[in-house]
Amino acid sequence: MSMIEAILLILGGVTALIGTIGCFKFKDFLSRTHAVSVVDTFSTLLIILSLIIHNGFTLLSVKLFLILIFLYITGSTAIHVLTQAFLKYSKKEIIK
Amino acid sequence: MIEANIIVITLISVALLISILRFIFAEEIYTKILATNLIGTKIVLLILLSGTLSIEKDFTDIALVYALINFISTIVILKYYEDKEKCNEYD
Numbered sequence: 354m355s356m357i358e359a360i361l362l363i364l365g366g367v368t369a370l371i372g373t374i375g376c377f378k379f380k381d382f383l384s385r386t387h388a389v390s391v392v393d394t395f396s397t398l399l400i401i402l403s404l405i406i407h408n409g410f411t412l413l414s415v416k417l418f419l420i421l422i423f424l425y426i427t428g429s430t431a432i433h434v435l436t437q438a439f440l441k442y443s444k445k446e447i448i449k
Numbered sequence: 450m451i452e453a454n455i456i457v458i459t460l461i462s463v464a465l466l467i468s469i470l471r472f473i474f475a476e477e478i479y480t481k482i483l484a485t486n487l488i489g490t491k492i493v494l495l496i497l498l499s500g501t502l503s504i505e506k507d508f509t510d511i512a513l514v515y516a517l518i519n520f521i522s523t524i525v526i527l528k529y530y531e532d533k534e535k536c537n538e539y540d
Contacts, residue, residue, distance in 0.1 A: 359453035366460035369491065375465040375473050376487060382479055389487050392464075400457070400494055404501060416509040417497070420516060423489065425507040427520040433488055438527055441477045 358403045365399030372396065382439055386432050393428035397421060458498050465491050478530055482523060489519030 368391065375388030401421045405414045465488065471488035493512050500508025 362453045362457050363460075365494075366457035369494070370464045370467075371459050373467045373471075373487065373491075376483070377467050382477070382483075385483055389483055392487060393490055397490065397494065401497070404497060405529060407501065412495070413506060413509060416513065420493070420497070420513050422518055423513070424493065427516070428486070428490065431520060431523045432483070432526065434485075434527060435479060435482055438531050442531065443477075443479070 355406070357413055358407050361399050361403035361406070365396045365403065368392070368399065369396040382443075383436065390429070390432060393432070394425065397424050397428075454498055454502055458495065458502075461491055461498070465495070474485055482526055482530075485526070486519070486523050489515070489523075493519070 372392035372395075374390050375391070376385050379385045379388060398421065401417050404419050408414045408417070468484050468487045468491065472481055474486070475481045475484060485532055493516050496512040496515060500506065500512070
């Protein structure tokens with residue numbers, strides 16, 4: 354058991370928990386998107402990096418790297434589209 | 450590695466429970482779609498972690514397919530509700 358893998362893995366898990374608690378506690382929708390983006394970018398980066406270090410340079414690591422790139426692109430795109438729809442169609446007044 | 454894996458699987462499961470509660474108690478539809486996105490990302494991470502625990506190494510492909518379906522479902526549900534809002538605007 355390597356120390357670096359364990360530290361990266363536990364940091365990723367703690368980041369996922371913090372982002373989710375933030376999504377539960379914030380009052381506004383736009384603040385919640387901020388908390389969800391933490392989980393989408395930082396937590397996936399740490400956990401998949403730890404798994405790549407654990408597996409070494411194999412085909413499995415290439416697949417994990419592809420999943421990381423895919424989650425980075427699609428997570429940001431989905432939240433961007435969601436926020437644009439909220440700004441366009443929401444009935445609530447937004448504090449500027 | 451095994452002990453850290455079990456700790457992280459527990460942490461992500463607790464976070465999954467909290468995000469399901471967020472989905473249930475959401476006031477508007479946009480927060481519900483956001484919670485769906487959150488749940489999907491966490492399930493991808495859980496599939497990857499349990500794949501390293503077990504002997505089977507094919508779980509990575511399943512995680513890739515799950516990430517694809519998660520993205521498509523978010524966009525399609527959002528497009529459905531956007532069209533509905535547009536129809537309400539023209540009435």
